[in-house]
Amino acid sequence: MREATQRYGVDLSDEQAAFVDALRDFFARELDPSPRGDSEPEMHLEGLAKRLGDLGWYGLTIPEEYGGSGGSFLDLVLMLEETARAEAPIKAHSVTLIVASILRRFGSHDQKYALLPAAAAGGALAIAMSEADTGSDIASIKTRAIEDGDGWMITGSKMWCSWAHKADHILVVCRTDVEEDRHAGLSMLMVPRSAEGLRLNPIPTMGGANTCEVHLDGVTVPGSSLIGRRGEGWKQLMAGLDYERLIIAALAVGQARRSFEVGLAYVKQREQYGRSIGSFQVQRHRFADLLATIAQARVFVQWAAVRIDERNGGPFSQEASIAKLVATEAAKHCALECLQAMGGYGYASEYPMERYVREALVMPIYGGTSEIQRNIIARTLDL
Ligand SMILES: Cc1cc2nc3c(=O)[nH]c(=O)nc-3n(C[C@H](O)[C@H](O)[C@H](O)COP(=O)(O)OP(=O)(O)OC[C@H]3O[C@@H](n4cnc5c(N)ncnc54)[C@H](O)[C@@H]3O)c2cc1C
Numbered sequence: 001m002r003e004a005t006q007r008y009g010v011d012l013s014d015e016q017a018a019f020v021d022a023l024r025d026f027f028a029r030e031l032d033p034s035p036r037g038d039s040e041p042e043m044h045l046e047g048l049a050k051r052l053g054d055l056g057w058y059g060l061t062i063p064e065e066y067g068g069s070g071g072s073f074l075d076l077v078l079m080l081e082e083t084a085r086a087e088a089p090i091k092a093h094s095v096t097l098i099v100a101s102i103l104r105r106f107g108s109h110d111q112k113y114a115l116l117p118a119a120a121a122g123g124a125l126a127i128a129m130s131e132a133d134t135g136s137d138i139a140s141i142k143t144r145a146i147e148d149g150d151g152w153m154i155t156g157s158k159m160w161c162s163w164a165h166k167a168d169h170i171l172v173v174c175r176t177d178v179e180e181d182r183h184a185g186l187s188m189l190m191v192p193r194s195a196e197g198l199r200l201n202p203i204p205t206m207g208g209a210n211t212c213e214v215h216l217d218g219v220t221v222p223g224s225s226l227i228g229r230r231g232e233g234w235k236q237l238m239a240g241l242d243y244e245r246l247i248i249a250a251l252a253v254g255q256a257r258r259s260f261e262v263g264l265a266y267v268k269q270r271e272q273y274g275r276s277i278g279s280f281q282v283q284r285h286r287f288a289d290l291l292a293t294i295a296q297a298r299v300f301v302q303w304a305a306v307r308i309d310e311r312n313g314g315p316f317s318q319e320a321s322i323a324k325l326v327a328t329e330a331a332k333h334c335a336l337e338c339l340q341a342m343g344g345y346g347y348a349s350e351y352p353m354e355r356y357v358r359e360a361l362v363m364p365i366y367g368g369t370s371e372i373q374r375n376i377i378a379r380t381l382d383l
Pocket of ligand 1: 137365
């Protein structure tokens with residue numbers, strides 16, 4: 001039976017509906033189906049990632065010739081939503097697919113052949129754009145790569161590189177040429193995590209320490225590490241960020257559903273004043289509003305995915321930014337509202353809601369903050 005939060009979305013083919021059911025069955029079988037009250041659970045299990053790789057699901061959107069399943073973007077959105085809703089501990093999956101999407105579009109055949117099959121099998125890739133002084137204003141990055149014989153020597157420090165500690169390779173965005181226009185002269189280099197001179201430093205956060213500083217101290221890589229074209233890094237990054245934003249949006253819908261379902265189950269069974277707290281009008285309206293919020297986010301994210309599939313790529317910054325803004329704010333709002341709905345038990349680590357809040361709070365920040373999404377949307381309005 002479909003959950004209320006799963007009722008609204010685009011029309012699915014029989015295969016897509018069966019895929020969603022298969023994912024739900026798999027996660028229900030493989031994961032503890034009860035909400036996890038563990039306040040710092042393991043976030044990425046390599047064994048589970050490999051099993052999903054064996055099923056052909058982990059590398060869903062990676063082309064078949066490179067070991068993936070060649071699925072559509074809508075397939076991916078459906079999978080990510082179910083993954084987040086099930087709290088499946090494969091958190092490095094999404095960033096791996098973000099890097100894979102950049103490789104797929106801009107990498108050479110040899111680069112794809114070298115990197116994508118391992119990713120599709122359950123491996124991990126990471127992306128290092130942000131620096132200590134450069135977050136939203138990403139074109140100001142300082143990490144420098146200079147030509148070194150046939151290759152490159154990279155020096156600088158990156159910040160917030162998620163899952164770098166699990167990744168086989170890190171896609172480093174760096175400055176290869178100093179140009180008057182700071183958007184020019186950026187390039188992408190694929191660096192093995194094991195490279196000499198590369199050092200990681202985990203950053204403790206409200207959601208654990210799964211994002212890292214990456215220090216590159218004269219790291220040398222061969223010329224074949226350049227992904228796409230020298231000096232075209234900005235354009236490539238912008239195209240990659242559109243994918244990233246939709247990927248985060250799909251995860252946010254799943255996370256909002258999880259908060260909603262756990263919160264709803266709680267208010268149905270908790271009694272005060274001799275009746276279920278869910279029967280109080282304030283709770284009834286709260287959950288009605290939350291369902292409406294999730295339905296809107298879900299429909300928009302799926303609609304955007306269909307449009308992207310129809311267009312076979314192409315610019316979709318406005319759709320990606322709307323999806324990210326709406327869905328990540330929905331996830332944050334749902335988690336905070338469900339915590340309030342649960343009273344003191346929402347705040348207690350014995351229940352998972354406080355963790356859902358911590359996990360949801362970062363969603364309107366990474367991948368470009370909500371303010372930046374609004375700036376991007378406003379730019380398309382010729383104000
Ligand atoms: C857990 C986590 C994981 C991350 N993973 C990665 C990763 O894997 N790879 C990676 O490269 N980066 C990653 N990031 C970095 C993330 O993308 C940045 O944190 C984000 O883009 C914001 O940059 P900042 O933190 O430097 O904030 P700042 O850019 O300093 O912004 C601070 C505040 O100012 C506002 N602001 C800034 N500029 C404007 C403007 N022009 N108009 C209006 N408001 C503005 C912002 O919205 C924000 O509220 C991650 C971050 C976190 C917290």
